[in-house]
Amino acid sequence: MRTTRLIAVAASLLATAVLLGAPTAGAQPDTTRVPAGVVMPANCPSIPPDRDLDVTTTVHQVGLDLGVSDTVMLSGFETGWVESHMNNLPCGDRDSLGVFQQRPSQGWGTPAEIMDVRHASTSYFTRAINSERNHPAYSAAQIAWDVQRSCCPQAYADAQAKAQSLLAEVAGSGTVDGVGGARAFKWGDQQLIFSRGTDGALHHWYWIPGEGTRSDSWGGTVVGEPTGFAYGNQEHVFARGPNNTLLHWWWIDDGSGLHFADWGGEAYGDPTAFVWNGQQHIFAKNAAGQLFHWFWDPTDLQVHTVTWSGAPGAFVGGLSSFAYKNQQHVVARGPNNTLYHWWWDQATGQVTFADWGGQAYSDPTAFVWNGQQHIFAKNAAGQLFHWFWDPTDHQVHTVTWSGAPGTFVGTPFGYSFGNQQHVVARGPNNTLYHWWWDQATGQVTFADWGGQAYGDPVAFVYGDQQQIFATSARNTLYHWWWTPQEGGQQNDWGGNAS
The missing domain is CATH 2.120.10.70 (Fucose-specific lectin)
Incomplete structure (x- = not known):
């Protein structure tokens, strides 16, 4: 196999990788963070009891765009339900925000980027893809915790049935764009x-x-x-x-x-x-x-x-x-x-x-x-x-x-x-x-x-x-x-x- 290093491409995509959720230097897994969907943080006035359909549809489409596996897709929905009941929350534990409760202080992006569901989903799935590659035997819940590193790893496994029902709801809404090659x-x-x-x-x-x-x-x-x-x-x-x-x-x-x-x-x-x-x-x-x-x-x-x-x-x-x-x-x-x-x-x-x-x-x-x-x-x-x-x-x-x-x-x-x-x-x-x-x-x-x-x-x-x-x-x-x-x-x- 011949490999070509394209400097201009690599430089731009490296910058993109950072924007899409590569951890900042020195950031440590925060295993004390509490998902908003598990225990409502004090600074959140309320957590909606049901999903936001626009949010679930966007998360699903981003997963399709990135060609993620079924396991990684399920992990995204388990995470979204556990973290926010699949809502784009403007609040959370400490500085956590958005559907995946990502923290600016932990290298997930600016608050504005995290509140962009497409950007947040890309950040999550980018890390989840790498987790699956590094741990091919991981379940969806294990991938979810490997990405999120919150206080409650069992919560993702407990959310499997709910995540599957949310996936079934939007399964017909997305398109795998470019299948067959398309302009x-x-x-x-x-x-x-x-x-x-x-x-x-x-x-x-x-x-x-x-x-x-x-x-x-x-x-x-x-x-x-x-x-x-x-x-x-x-x-x-x-x-x-x-x-x-x-x-x-x-x-x-x-x-x-x-x-x-x-x-x-x-x-x-x-x-x-x-x-x-x-x-x-x-x-x-x-x-x-x-x-x-x-x-x-x-x-x-x-x-x-x-x-x-x-x-x-x-x-x-x-x-x-x-x-x-x-x-x-x-x-x-x-x-x-x-x-x-x-x-x-x-x-x-x-x-x-x-x-x-x-x-x-x-x-x-x-x-x-x-x-x-x-x-x-x-x-x-x-x-x-x-x-x-x-x-x-x-x-x-x-x-x-x-x-x-x-x-x-x-x-x-x-x-x-x-x-x-x-x-x-x-x-x-x-x-x-x-x-x-x-x-x-x-x-x-x-x-x-x-x-x-x-x-x-x-x-x-x-x-x-x-x-x-x-x-x-x-x-x-x-x-x-x-x-x-x-x-x-x-x-x-x-x-x-x-």
Whole structure:
């Protein structure tokens, strides 16, 4: 494995690590601190008896953004309930504040940062990820106490049932942004979309509740389409540069704003990216047509690179990827129009390759739904071909999703929405083709959503809404969205999209 030290990246991320909860020098575990949810401190007039749903939703989404394990996620909810009944408290024992009752004097940040639920959650999960790595046999409660070091370690274990019920309440509210590699994703309550502009630079659109849509340029020179993800209080975007290296932009919600670095390596195709276990993982095709892999690890603040081998020939086109439990998965179109599939397993530390066959006449799209792995691509007839792997029988199944009146164009994009699986693509008349499968009926439905799709669409789930974007005929960003209250709607976000 070749390791590259990127000084600019490391320096900025080191500063970020401090902001996200690295202990200050000399800070000691405070095992006398009393969680507010256990014994109400004198300076708190009251502790709400129930959770604040906005707080639990934010904590959950940050955990998803950081790719935490189920154990770490549960530890966050046990901690939140024990410390504050999942409320953003402006008071606590001594100088403790917020949902996790973090103390400025113990290196958790400024009072304002601790009272920012997203920042506080990122701080908690950053330490919890490291705790799990150092102690892989720890339970959620043990991780919680290892991070918090309060007076009452048993309280976290006693809160397990309550934490599980709180998790169940918000389980459908979050989205694992960037699964499959996406240039559109949710960050906090904002909607973010990135695209290469007609000027070759990276362009950025964002929608903020109550403020509407804005757009700007993040600069640089981009080849192809970017990909990105939310990472705690940060936004990350990657793209292929003009010299076939990996370009990286990231924006931090700490006042430092936008950062940029060239991660080097070999990017001879559009990248795909995801977050797994606190690490940032990016893949692209190298000069030999093999799978090139970059990953940034928060434990050493370094970018590592390695080539994933095993495929009998060079793959074609772009990639899709996803995290699946303790595994990392990447799929691509093989030279004979079959589906190439690589996966790395944490238990073995090895990469495995398999040719899943079928018909892949376009770049694939992939996502996880209900423990299953789902991949879609265009078949030889221009219809939607579907592979899925089911953990109940450990078999790969294939089927064609029909219903479209004509062959679709380009690369489809898939996502899960509650008990449904959705795929969108560009139709032959530059309208939006949309298929969805519903678990209740077991049937696939097709609809032409119209509008202007002059480029491959991307989509994500925003609460109970579906948000879909593509380039319009005027090289602006065209937008479809669906809500259960109002159904489907469309508008044009303007800007500069190639």
